[in-house]
Amino acid sequence: MNTGFSPLRLVFGNHSPSMRIALISTALTIVCLIWIYPFLWMVSTSLKSNMEMFANPSLLPQEFAWDNYRRAWVEANMGRYFFNTLIVTAGSVILVTASTAMLGYVLGRYNFPGRTAFFVGFVATVFIPQGFTIIPVFELLSMMGLSANLFGLTLATSGHAMVVFVVLFAGYFSQLPKELEEAARVEGVSFFKIFWYVMLPLARPMVVTVVIMQVLHAWNDFLLPLVVTLANPAIRTLSVGIYAFKGEQSIDWTGMSAAATISIVPVVILFVLLQRYFINGLAGAIKG
Amino acid sequence: MSILETLRVYRFHYFMMLPGLLLAGLFVFYPILAAIFYAMHEWSGFTAKKVFNGFDNFLILFQDPIFWNAFGRSIVFLIGTVPLQMTISLALAMILNMQLLKLSTVFRTMIFLPVVTPVAVIGIIWTFLLSPFNGPVNSLLLDIGLVSQPIDFLGSTNSVMPSVIGVYVWKWLGITMIYWLAALQTVPDDVYDAARLDNCKGYRLAFYVILPIIKPFLLAILLISSVAALNVFPLIMSMTNGGPFFSSEVMEIFIYRTAFATDDGSIPQLGYAAAAGVLFGAVLLGLTALKGHSTLRDRKTTPGSDA
Structure with missing residues (x-):
């Protein structure tokens, strides 16, 4: 005993x-x-x-x-910031998931000229912190005329965090079995259809993981929206909007708390609903 | 094979990579090269002209105590948060992974709550909670007689770093716990059955059976947590702005302050800030390379590891 x-x-x-x-x-x-x-x-x-x-x-x-709540939503513009954040989050999730899945699929499963160079490039930049590239990113947005609208912010939010997802997708796709894909090719299914109908559904755990991680990233992001919206309060996100409460002489604590409550409700609901998929997805993703 | 021939044969492959490569090229690879380029210029403000000055910025950086202090503080932050976060979250994950625990989902959600809350919100709430004037934490400490005077957690140079570290661990513990929970999912059920037959439970089950199985994930989780701990800008910005007297100024705050000149009356030094970023990034890259090297070595001996 x-x-x-x-x-x-x-x-x-x-x-x-x-x-x-x-x-x-x-x-x-x-x-x-x-x-x-x-x-x-x-x-x-x-x-x-x-x-x-x-x-x-x-x-x-x-x-x-x-x-x-009325004060936070109307007077402090939280309604507008909420909408901005929603656009940036949804837009960047779609952009990031689609582009990194395709990129990771090709990098992880095919050997073609330039593959190693791309791969090394991605792995080497995984650990570059945001602060390192914030100045050129801001300048680039200004140059493209996108520094004052939500589209530019969405693009930059997507670009900043995508590298690690590419590496994750490549790793995941590389360990999937070859048979299904080969059978499909023998049947004459096209390259893109194989990806869409055969391989992508197999990578669902990874897709769920990337979606949730990107939602968290976009919803939490601060440095980028802060810099981009310094001159454009109209496209502030929730994070920056709430931070702006602090800058004023006397903080409106109760209004700020209402704004903060508004800002966390959607993500909490999302997490409660998707929690099981998230953990299983991560487990499936790291198993690979 | 000529270039045109290659492009034709692999046209689908390249086409499929195009969106991702475009995005990465614009917002990852180009900015890195640009930052290195800017680092060799004197450049005060986006509208000002860039003047090439070679390695001057780096030479000045080497002698700038504020830079090295910020650098050191980033490292202290890393060492102060990551081990704490990893051990506590592992213990919690093991407890919450017990199948008999009916309320596990509720507990997980509660522990995860700070993770899904925007950092700016966390920073501001804790600023109030830790305030020496009427702050609930100080009221509690005074009431139970642990202290005789309120502690100015965020306003004193001694306590500001530990306070920020504490809040950071609280904020991000949930995500590390989820990583561990995911790792625990990979432990097959028969391992638990076998352990039960051998009457192995409690900490012995945890230490001698489960831990060795999930060890391959340790490195991956360590890497993710370390990278996260270096991106601490939003939390510190919203809690202390790097103060008091720069005593919580980590690398990213230093870069932001130098580049965007948030101090009144000072001139933005974009080139200098870029150089600081490059130097910091170079050191990180060196550390990553070292770690990556050891990962590769481990990988050969432990199949199934991920990093």
């Missing part, structure tokens, strides 16, 4: 498995509630009046001040 002591046994003693699960669950509940305290505080503050916020430290507001 196992008589060695384990930390769990020290804490929980010799309880039955279900008892242990109950104890672990309780412990985790407490840890998680402390963990998300900042969010509880944020949501609670977003429902208090500016007066009450400093006077009442309790998480439960005395009366709900829905006006904060």
Whole structure:
């Protein structure tokens, strides 16, 4: 019998498995509630009046001040920033997923002149931080006349993070079996149709992973939108818009909290819905 | 085979790569070359003329203590966050991977919440929570008598880095946990069955059975986390702006401040900032190459590893 002591046994003693699960669950509940305290505080503050916020430290507001949300959405322009962020995120997800899947597919499965050069180029640039290239990227956008609109921001957001996805896709495609593809080719299916109908569906775990990682990246991105929108407040994203709250003399904490709450709701919903696919997709992706 | 012949034979391949290559060319490869080019110029502002000055920027950088301090702080940040983040998230992932734990999904979502929250929001919320005036954290510490005076977490040069490191780990722990959970999915069920038959559980199961199986993922997760820890600009920008007195100024803040001159009255030095980026990037690339080399070596001995 196992008589060695384990930390769990020290804490929980010799309880039955279900008892242990109950104890672990309780412990985790407490840890998680402390963990998300900042969010509880944020949501609670977003429902208090500016007066009450400093006077009442309790998480439960005395009366709900829905006006904060109206102020954030209308006066602080969060509605507009929300829309901007949505466009940039959706646009960059489509651009990045499509272009990196195709690029990774060709790089990962075919040998052609120039392949090694491209591959080395991508792997070598995976670890270049954003700060390194922000100046030329900004200049390039200005030169192309795209520094003042959402299209330019979408393009740059896509370009900045794509390298690692190319490498991931190439790795994933390279380990898929050859048989299906060859059978399709014998049947006379064209190059593009093989990719679209045979190979891409096989790479679904990787596609899901890339979509979620790009959503997180675009929704979180800060340096690029900050620099691009320095002169164009109209195309600010949520991150930059909320940051702008801080620049003012006295911070409108309750309005800011309402804006912040608005900004996290869509991504939280997305994660809750897609969580299972995300973990399975990642697992499938790193297995390769 | 002539170039035209090659292009014809592989036209589908090249065509399919075109969108990706275009995007990467514009926003990855060109900017890197351009940054190196700018690094050899004196250039004050986007409208100003660039004046070639060779390696002057680099020579000045070598003697600029503010640059080296920022450089060092980026490294301290890396060492302060990554190991902490990786060990805590691994432990959590192992607990949350237990099949009997019914509420696992709820816990995962709660721990993941900071990850999906825009960094600017996180920075501003924590600025308030950690504030020495009425901040909830200080109120709590005062109430339970741990401190007699409020701590100015973000306003004192001693405590600012640990505070930022703490918030960073809190913010990104969830994503590392997801990576570990994904790695744990690759452990076959019969391993758990066999371990149960041998009456191996708790920390012994974790250390001697599971850990060796998921070890190949360690390097990949380490690399991803390290890269992330160097891109810490948004968090520090929204919490401290690099202050007080530059004491939380990491490399990217240094570049941003030098390039876009956020201090009142100073002149933007785009060439100098680019040179700082190039120097920092070169060191990172060197480290990556070293790591990549060891990855390749490991890969030969452990099939199935990914990096």
